[in-house]
Amino acid sequence: MNQIPNSLRGGPDARGHYGAYGGRFVAETLMPLLLSLEEAYAAAKLDPEFHAELSGLLEHYAGRESPLYFAERLTAHLGGAKVYLKREDLNHTGAHKINNTLGQILLARRMGKTRIIAETGAGSHGVATATVAARFGLPCTVYMGEVDMERQKPNVFRMRLLGAEVRAVTSGSRTLKDATNEALRDWVANVADTFYIIGSVVGPHPYPMIVRDFQTVIGVEARAQMLAMENRLPDLVVACVGGGSNAMGMFHPFLDDAGVAIHGVEAAGEGVDTPRHAATISKGSPGVLHGSRSYLLQDGDGQILEAHSISAGLDYPGTGPEHSWLKDIGRAKYFAVTDQEALDAFVLLSKLEGIIPALESAHAIAHVIKMAPQMKKDELIAICLSGRGDKDIFSVAEYLGDTL
Amino acid sequence: MTRLATTFARLKKEGRAAFVPFITAGDPDMETSFAILEKLPAAGADVIELGMPFSDPMADGPAVQASSVRALKAGAGMAKVLKMVEKFRKADKATPIVLMGYYNPIHAWGTARFARDVAAAGVDGLIVVDLPIEEDEVLRVPAQAQGVDLIRFVTPTTDDARLKRIVAEASGYLYYVSVAGVTGTKSVPEEEVRAALARVRAATDLPCTVGFGIRTPEQAGAIARIADGVVVGSAIVSRVAGNIGNGKEKIVTEVLDLARSLAGSTHAARHGKVEA
Numbered sequence: 001m002n003q004i005p006n007s008l009r010g011g012p013d014a015r016g017h018y019g020a021y022g023g024r025f026v027a028e029t030l031m032p033l034l035l036s037l038e039e040a041y042a043a044a045k046l047d048p049e050f051h052a053e054l055s056g057l058l059e060h061y062a063g064r065e066s067p068l069y070f071a072e073r074l075t076a077h078l079g080g081a082k083v084y085l086k087r088e089d090l091n092h093t094g095a096h097k098i099n100n101t102l103g104q105i106l107l108a109r110r111m112g113k114t115r116i117i118a119e120t121g122a123g124s125h126g127v128a129t130a131t132v133a134a135r136f137g138l139p140c141t142v143y144m145g146e147v148d149m150e151r152q153k154p155n156v157f158r159m160r161l162l163g164a165e166v167r168a169v170t171s172g173s174r175t176l177k178d179a180t181n182e183a184l185r186d187w188v189a190n191v192a193d194t195f196y197i198i199g200s201v202v203g204p205h206p207y208p209m210i211v212r213d214f215q216t217v218i219g220v221e222a223r224a225q226m227l228a229m230e231n232r233l234p235d236l237v238v239a240c241v242g243g244g245s246n247a248m249g250m251f252h253p254f255l256d257d258a259g260v261a262i263h264g265v266e267a268a269g270e271g272v273d274t275p276r277h278a279a280t281i282s283k284g285s286p287g288v289l290h291g292s293r294s295y296l297l298q299d300g301d302g303q304i305l306e307a308h309s310i311s312a313g314l315d316y317p318g319t320g321p322e323h324s325w326l327k328d329i330g331r332a333k334y335f336a337v338t339d340q341e342a343l344d345a346f347v348l349l350s351k352l353e354g355i356i357p358a359l360e361s362a363h364a365i366a367h368v369i370k371m372a373p374q375m376k377k378d379e380l381i382a383i384c385l386s387g388r389g390d391k392d393i394f395s396v397a398e399y400l401g402d403t404l
Numbered sequence: 405m406t407r408l409a410t411t412f413a414r415l416k417k418e419g420r421a422a423f424v425p426f427i428t429a430g431d432p433d434m435e436t437s438f439a440i441l442e443k444l445p446a447a448g449a450d451v452i453e454l455g456m457p458f459s460d461p462m463a464d465g466p467a468v469q470a471s472s473v474r475a476l477k478a479g480a481g482m483a484k485v486l487k488m489v490e491k492f493r494k495a496d497k498a499t500p501i502v503l504m505g506y507y508n509p510i511h512a513w514g515t516a517r518f519a520r521d522v523a524a525a526g527v528d529g530l531i532v533v534d535l536p537i538e539e540d541e542v543l544r545v546p547a548q549a550q551g552v553d554l555i556r557f558v559t560p561t562t563d564d565a566r567l568k569r570i571v572a573e574a575s576g577y578l579y580y581v582s583v584a585g586v587t588g589t590k591s592v593p594e595e596e597v598r599a600a601l602a603r604v605r606a607a608t609d610l611p612c613t614v615g616f617g618i619r620t621p622e623q624a625g626a627i628a629r630i631a632d633g634v635v636v637g638s639a640i641v642s643r644v645a646g647n648i649g650n651g652k653e654k655i656v657t658e659v660l661d662l663a664r665s666l667a668g669s670t671h672a673a674r675h676g677k678v679e680a
Contacts, residue, residue, distance in 0.1 A: 015538065025507055025534045027463040028557035029584050171459065171469060181462040188463065189585035191561055279582065288508045288534070289460060301481045302512030303459040 002074055008255040008331055009112025011322065016205020016292075019328060021321035024204040025288045027265065029125035029188050038206040040111050045213075050106060057102050058217065061135065062092045064099075066218075068225035068382065073352040081235065081375035083368060085355070085385040086222045088246060095387030096218060096246045097128035101197055103214035105132040115194045116140040119183040121148055121242070122313035122360065124387055126201030130164035133377035140164040141181040145175040148312045151395050164305035173306040176242075176316045178288050200243025201320035204291030208248075208321050215249025223253050230380055235263045236371065239384035240363040241334065242278065242314035244323045246386035251332060261333070264323060265367040267309030267337035278307035279336035280319045281327050289317070294324040310399065311359035312391075341366040343399055346389060358387035359396070407500040407528045408553055408576045411450055412611040419674050421628035423448050423667040424613055426637030427505065427659070428455035428471040429488055430480020431644055436652045437475070440659050441492055445499040447660045449649020450612075453531065453635065456485050456505030463533045465588040466474045471641035474648075478651050479550030482509050486525045495573060502576075504553060507543075515543045519624035523550035537570055548575060558604055558612070560584050560596065571608035572660045577633065578604060578612040585616065588638025592617035625669035634670045 011018045024034055044050040058064040066087045075083045088096040101118075108116060116133045118140070120126030126142040133140035146168045149156050157168050157384055172178035180203075187196045201208040201215070218239075226234050237254050239247035241264040254260045269277035277283065280295045287296035289304055297305040297317035307317040326332035337345075342359055345366035350356045357365060364383050372381060389396070397404050405413070415422050425444055431437050444452050457475035461468060489501055505524060510518050510532065524528065528548055532540070537556065544554040553576025559565060561584060571578070582597050583590040597614055604612045613633030618624055624634045643662050647655045 024536060024538050026536060027533055027581075029535050029558075029559040029561050029568075031536045031538065032561045032563065101500065177460065181460055184462045185465070187585045189589065191584045255624070286511075288511050290462070291534070293511075296508075298512065300512065302509035303476065379624060 005234065007151045009252060011325070012205060012209055013368070014356070016209070018322045018325035019284065020095045021293050021324040022205055022208060023250065023293050024291060025293065026204045026291045027188055029191060033191055034204055034206065036111070037107070040107055041206055041210055044107060044110060047226050054103055054106055057147045058099065062098045062102060063090065064217065065221045066090050068222055068229065070166050070229070071353050074349065074374070077352055078369060078372040080372040080377065081379040082373055084226065084234070084380065085380045086218060086250065086382060088218060088384060088386050089355070089357065089361070089388035093124070093128045093131050094390065095124040096215060096249065097125045097127065097199060098131065099217055100199065100211050100214040100245060101125070101128040101132045104195070104197045104210070105138070108138070108197070109136065109141060111195065112196035113193060114138060114189065116197055117143070117183055117186050117194055118197045118199060119143045119176065119179040121179070121315060121398045122311065123152040123159065123391060124313060125150065126164070127155050127158045127162070129197050129199070130159040130162035130197065133164060134162045142166050143169050143179040143186070145169045145173070145179050147174040148176065148179070152312055152391060155391050161234040177301065177304065177307070179383060183295055184290070191192060201322060202243040202292065202294070202318060203291065208292065211245050212248045212252060212322065215245050216252050217248040218384060219253035220249060222250065226380065226382060233257050234380040234382040235259070235375070235379045236263060236379070238263045238265060238364045238368055240265045240314060240360045240386060241281065241319060241323060242267070242360065243318070244317045244320040246384050248320055248322060250384040255331060262331065263367060264332055265363045266334060266336040267311055267314035267342070267363055268309070268338045269308040271338055272336050277306035277336065278309040278314050278316060280307070280317060281323060281334040282336045286324065292321045294321045295327070310342060310395070311363065313358070313360040335367050337363050337366040343396065345369055346396060355385070356389035357385055358389045361386045362389070406551060406553065407498065408451070411500050412577060415450060415632070420671055421631055421673065422450035422613065422633035423670040424451045424453055424633045424635040425449050425640055425663050425666070426453040426455060426635060428457055428468070428475045428641060429485040430457060430475035430478045431641060432474045432648055432655065433478040434480060434484060434488065436490055436655055438491065439443050439652070439656045442495065442570045443656070443660055444663060445496055447663040448501065448671065449663060451500045451502060451633065453502050453504045453637070454485070454489065456482065456503055456509055458506040458509055461506060463586055465586040465638060467588045467638040467642045467645070470645055475670045482513055486521055489525040489527055492516065492651065500528040501526065502531055503527050504531040505533070507532050507535050508542065516546045519543070519546035519552060523552050527552055529553040529555050531579060532606070544573065555579050557581055564603065567603065567607050571610065572606070574610055578608070578610050579635070580604065580612050580614045580631070582614050582616045588615055590617050592623055592627060594626050597627065601630055621665050621669035624666045625673040628670040628673035
């Protein structure tokens with residue numbers, strides 16, 4: 001792979017491992033597909049035409065680059081460090097997910113695949129996949145848990161409008177974990193023509209690497225923008241972590257900057273000391289699910305536990321292998337904020353900055369609400385505002401006791 | 405010789421294929437599932453695949469998924485699965501038992517400890533669906549050291565170069581997955597399987613069983629003419645599902661009736677070198 005001496009950015013190794021994490025824990029039927037994907041990606045990376053096509057799409061179709069915005073009123077309100085927001089909510093489709101789906105659909109085309117499948121939790125990845133499938137005229141099937149379809153109705157409609165078929169998943173907890181199981185089952189049954197666009201830095205190698213690489217544009221831009229605006233790097237970089245793709249994209253370009261602290265924020269749901277949370281890294285243990293070894297929420301018998309979060313996008317009992325590794329080596333620190341703290345942050349950012357964040361991103365904001373006042377006024381925080389909250393207004397209204 | 409080697413050697417001499425039923429341990433409850441297990445050899449099972457239930461069986465179709473859910477509800481944790489084998493082994497010293505499932509429950513148990521404990525319980529082989537050759541060393545080495553075979557898969561997507569790597573460290577037997585897909589959804593394509601088995605036989609002397617998509621005695625008979633073993637899973641666990649509410653005895657009788665009929669046509673289909 002891309003081995004850089006004395007760097008934390010060189011992973012994974014040739015077998016797709018980040019320390020003790022990652023790997024390719026899939027059925028034999030899928031192994032040859034993973035190997036050919038790895039080969040196709042390696043070739044694409046060396047091909048200037050691939051990069052030109054992708055950056056053209058990122059600029060003219062997705063609307064990059066996204067601004068790094070100084071949140072002046074939030075900063076004043078918190079009374080500590082200066083808070084900047086990396087505005088991934090301004091991308092086409094309203095979240096960072098499009099960065100990855102554009103990259104992967106170009107790979108699918110290079111590999112001659114004619115059908116797209118995806119899993120989705122909150123629906124952001126499903127919408128971003130349906131969008132690029134429409135853009136390139138490929139049929140698309142999105143697997144979504146029944147529970148998530150209920151709490152993310154607008155996104156279900158968006159996907160259907162974009163021409164995708166949304167298949168309701170009724171097994172297990174009927175959320176993202178089960179949607180991923182169904183997508184894997186579809187893939188193994190349709191190996192010849194189907195490309196599986198995975199939405200986060202999870203799954204078997206090479207997916208966590210590919211998704212990270214496509215999302216790294218977030219951190220690369222944020223780093224350069226911060227240097228341009230403040231003439232120095234941030235002291236703290238923050239992002240929410242479910243599977244962890246926006247976080248990985250934000251963190252990766254800062255991994256070798258020793259002075260930059262890195263905080264991932266998980267969903268504590270009703271509290272990490274209750275059974276209803278999704279704080280996989282903070283409270284879980286290493287195990288193997290959906291193709292890779294990572295931190296998981298599981299019982300002593302290795303059965304996977306159901307995660308809980310108000311945010312469908314963080315409601316997942318696993319996380320990315322590279323996050324698992326960053327936690328173990330201590331380069332990144334992981335925290336958890338509750339549903340209530342995220343809701344409060346959702347409301348606060350809306351009122352102070354005129355920006356309605358996605359509930360996922362509100363978790364990162366909630367952590368900064370705790371951190372910024374403890375930091376000096378000349379210190380800098382960069383938050384990845386991974387998506388906009390329009391999709392969440394129905395469920396937030398319900399929590400706030402409002403009806404729409 | 406291991407029980408698996410002895411069994412396949414005997415069957416080869418007799419010129420017939422092994423009947424390999426799959427049941428999930430603890431489906432629909434521990435007691436009923438043990439009653440089925442202990443009577444399977446008399447119903448014609450030559451090798452038994454015993455499923456270790458898992459919450460997220462992503463390579464399985466609806467029938468085996470539902471069976472896993474029933475077993476977990478009945479409390480079929482790993483300790484109970486191993487106890488079940490131990491109890492079976494006290495009475496039956498000859499019929500090989502192969503545990504089949506997913507890696508995470510084994511990972512949680514600890515691979516070295518698992519290898520020791522399954523060997524002590526009387527397990528003969530392990531089939532771990534999500535442990536391809538790239539990742540299986542961690543379990544294969546300790547298991548083989550205990551005389552327990554790690555059964556490897558060959559599938560329609562396996563090319564010759566990969567087949568060579570698969571058979572190199574394989575032991576016990578090979579499991580040919582007859583269709584690209586999850587268990588119990590498509591029907592076994594006989595002609596493709598025949599061609600695939602010819603490739604496998606050119607690469608190894610290990611016996612090769614065939615599974616995925618074999619539901620009826622007719623399909624079992626057809627595959628028994630060309631393979632060393634016929635695996636039936638979804639049809640059997642569906643029979644369990646179909647008799648829930650009819651009482652435990654009825655479930656046992658119905659499942660064993662199906663096993664007898666599948667075993668009958670598997671065993672009747674004698675094959676020699678002629679059709680292989």
